[in-house]
Amino acid sequence: MHPITPYHYVFLSAALLVVGTIGVLTRRNIIIILMSIELILNAVNINLVAFSHQLANVNGQIFAIFVITDAAAEAAVGLGILIALFRNKETVNADEVDLLKW
């Protein structure tokens, strides 16, 4: 069995980032978009933890915990906005919500 190397981590992280980015850009459901953002954030977390382990520096892991905290807060605010939006517009489709244009 091959040992898990930093390449694997980097590869997994890059794959998750791409999946998340594509999800954000292509999906219309805002819940899915939020979930995709979580994917992107967690891709970054894997990277941080992997290199923390590799370099034996705990800073990366501390930073990952901050990112998780931030993601939780972001999800809470995002879902709050989503519920308010749904009450007013009765939709969760991102392309039906274009109030911020000229």
Place this chain on the structure above:
Amino acid sequence: MVSAGDLGFFLRNIWVIPLIPLAGAAAMLLFGRRLDPQGGGHGEQGHDHHAGGGTGGRTGKALISLLCPGAVGLAFLFSLGAVVELAGRAPQARRAEVVVFQWLTGSGNFQAAWGFLLDPLSSVMILVVTGVGFLIHVYSIGYMGHQGGYYRFFGYLNLFVFFMLMLVLANNYVLLFVGWEGVGLCSYLLIGFYFHRKSAGDAGNKAFLVNRIGDAAFLLGILLMFATLGTAQFTQVTDLLRSGKYAPQAAQYFNLMALLLFIGATGKSAQIPLYVWLPDAMEGPTPVSALIHAATMVTAGVYMVARSNALFVLAPETMGLVAIIGAATAIFAASIGLVQNDIKRVLAYSTVSQLGYMFLACGVGAFWVGIFHLYTHAFFKALLFLGSGSVIHALSGEQDMRKMGALKDKIPVTFRTMFIAALAIAGIPGLAGFFSKDEILWQTWSSQGGAHRFLYGIGILTASFTAFYMWRLMNMTFYGASRVEQDVERHIHESPKAMTVPLMVLAAGSVAAGWVGIPKVFHFPESWPSLEHWLAPVFAGDPRQVAAAAEHHSAAAEWGLMALSVALAVGGILLARRMYHQQPELADSMEQRLKPLHTLLLNKYYIDEIYNALFVNGLAKGGGTLLGRFDAGVVDGGVNGAGWMTRFSSTLSIWWDTWIIDGSIRLGAFLVKLSSYPVRILQTGLVQSYALSIVVGVILLFGYYLWR
């Protein structure tokens, strides 16, 4: 207050005299309504004395009846005191001038004081005004007692007496003009006293308007006097004119000045051509006709001309005109009076005619005779009017003489007093009218001037007319068969004491008033009171009068003329008696034979119609149309043009605003908007497109750093 120290109490305080009736008037007009609860109404019932008032106002009415005649009576006593004091002075010192305060002070010479002057001339006037006025006030208590507006009537009457006293006591023309306008106002108010009757209101308006014409001329005359002589104070004007110390160029204005004053007098004293208001003024209550339109106010013009005698003497042409107008008015009005059927209208025309006599006297330079006739006339004409009022009262308001007759024994006091007055006005020797009228005729006869014999002829013809129409009135009213309507007949009764006593007093005056002017040919003792001597200080230095006096030599001529006038008077009386009493059918046949003349006279020479066509419809309305066109064309045109100009300029301004100011702003906005289009395309509002841009930007940055 400026006053000479040696004047007595009454002379120092002559300014109080007008204030007494003013106080009465103020009390009536301010508080009278409370005293007389039904006073706000008006005498709809005319002379219906059975209507009676409620008991509520009885004490109030009694108070009014005490207060107003009392005020005039007090003024009379005060005047009497002043005149007695005046008589106590030397003839040349009979002049009391009291300036209460300086009233108007304008630029240059224009100034007028609230000043009073009592001299022999104004003394005669104030005694007539307050004396006759008092009697008429007393009479009014009985006459107006059962009519509405009791307090209003007495308030106006007192106000009238106030203004009249101002008029005759003023020491300058401006203050005289105040009184002059004031009496005009009161005349208007009292003519229109029965204001619910349209004819009364119209008559009031007519009097007021016709008087305005004269007043305008009078005012111009006063202003001309200021301009040329520099003063309008009587004593100064008279002294200036008599001394001849006026500016030489002023002399050319004397005729014009006198003419303007005389036009003023024709308005107030009802002379041709402005006499038309006086007959209509009979719409007022009868005491008013007696006081204002017979005894006092209408004589104001005569007074004013006599007051201006120094001026008129220097204006011989105007003097001639005064005499001619006076004589013409006298015969003209007397001829109308011959055929009128309304008892008050006969008296009205008689008044106009007698005023003509007064002006005739003034016109021939015999000013004192004019005043003499004014004074005697006040008695017998007031008596005639009050007597006619008593007749009207007895007949429940009937004024048409064709519906009278045989009243001689039913209202004996009225009959007897009117009998005396009618004899007096006809010129029967011994009574007041004889002396004054005969003096006028004699002065006319003996005056200088081309036409004086002709004027005398007119005068004596008028005298016979006067006798005729007055006795026509007497015969139609008191003698013959009764033509009174049945239901009126039952109410006939003599008037109450308040009315008959003034009649009797005036009758005594009608007998005795002339005795102060007994002609010289009678050779009365020097000590006998003579109005001529009394008035002499006022008219002294009048060359024409002196010349006329010089002709007083022909005693035979004077006796002859006197006999002629008496004969004509008696003839007139007898003719009237024959035509209207003994053979009434004679009057009818005469009327038939002289139909056109009769119609002409009955319709008063159609003067009212002519004035209507000429001035009311012609000048006023026609001129009104012309002025209307001028108004519409020029005045309105100017205004409309200005409006159009404003609108036009505002249109220009709007255009400028819209296209230049707003336009430049909007152009800027348009340009900004235009340039915004390319940028706006980027802003889709879609979150994912923004995210895509971010990703693309990241990739590009990434690529840039990778392959650099």
